[in-house]
Amino acid sequence: MRKIWRQGLRSLVPYDAGKPLEQLAAELGVPELARLSANENPLGPSPRVVEAVAREAARVHLYPDGGATALRAALARRLDVTPGELLVGNGADELIGLIARAAFEPGDEVVVPEPSFEPYGISATIAGARAVPSPLAGYATDLEDVRRKVTDRTTAVMLCSPHNPTATIVREKPLRAFLDALGDDPPLVILDEAYRDFVDDPEYPDGVALLRRHPRLILLRTFSKIAALAGLRVGYAVARAETLDWLNRVREPYNVNRLGQVAALTALEDEAHWERSRRFVIEERRFLSEGLGRRGYTFPPSQSNFLLVKVPEAAALREKLLRAGILVRDGADVGFPGHLRISVGLRATNEKLLSLL
Ligand SMILES: Cc1ncc(COP(=O)(O)O)c(C=O)c1O
CATH class of the missing domain: 3.90.1150.10 (Aspartate Aminotransferase, domain 1)
Known part of the structure; x- marks a missing residue:
């Protein structure tokens, strides 16, 4: 056969x-x-977003801007990073897949807290890499255990904070200690912050500030939750430009549609x-x-x-x-x-x- x-x-x-x-x-x-x-966000999107999407609907015969230029420019201003440090994806889900496509190979290990958001482990499996589970300590991510699971073969560590499904966070001090402990040739550390806007714990870290010190860090964020745009699929990664250059090599040319880009841009404006x-x-x-x-x-x-x-x-x-x-x-x-x-x-x-x- x-x-x-x-x-x-x-x-x-x-x-x-x-x-x-x-x-x-x-x-x-x-x-x-x-x-x-x-x-999902039951409040629904901003009425301004709904109007902007309706206006944009007349232009859907045109391909979208493959570089999401206006959206990245707006995000760059808001986050105080450069547009080159941003990559927009068809939901954070796509970005997880891009990381796997660009970085994971058979024989690689990817450390994934267990349980956690399923696509992390699935993306590793699809790429032929091995997902190495790190059991939670109760409901919390056990950074000590994650660090112990990192070997020379580890390509990436997938963290999410707030965690899905436990809704707990990783606080700044232990996260900084964890990142420092990985040394100067660390694996990629993906920090999925899909729910970051709902955090009110003052010890929640500013992921963007961590990027300055940790060049292999990739932050994932999304418009699905806070901006209630789950149906339009817009997420983004914040990382060093050289990291995103690798992801851009495996990205589809028109990965984020026109309506999604306009909606996300307008959602950013409607503070x-x-x-x-x-x-x-x-x-x-x-x-x-x-x-x-x-x-x-x-x-x-x-x-x-x-x-x-x-x-x-x-x-x-x-x-x-x-x-x-x-x-x-x-x-x-x-x-x-x-x-x-x-x-x-x-x-x-x-x-x-x-x-x-
Ligand atoms: C932790 C986490 N990351 C990412 C996502 C997916 O985000 P998006 O809708 O942008 O693909 C979800 C969706 O539920 C999630 O729970």
């Missing part, structure tokens, strides 16, 4: 994003389903909406945390737009919430059996959720 498909892909299964929301609601016979399973999103998440996270605490539930304090809640009978409870019109994530699907991962919803949804619990 002719061999067609790559051997290394045998352990993978296609990602199952679940049924479309409308189909699920129709099947359940509920008029509306609140999705608290995907860490009031950005701040409204941030305040909304922090306030509703507090409301949910207090309500859950009063009902005797335990969970790691969240620095993100979701909570990982320990529950008895997770699958049955998820089913009960679903029948009442609230979709949450079974922790078993993200490495935490006996938990539910619940995104922050609008106040009415959060109240309903608490009453069901």
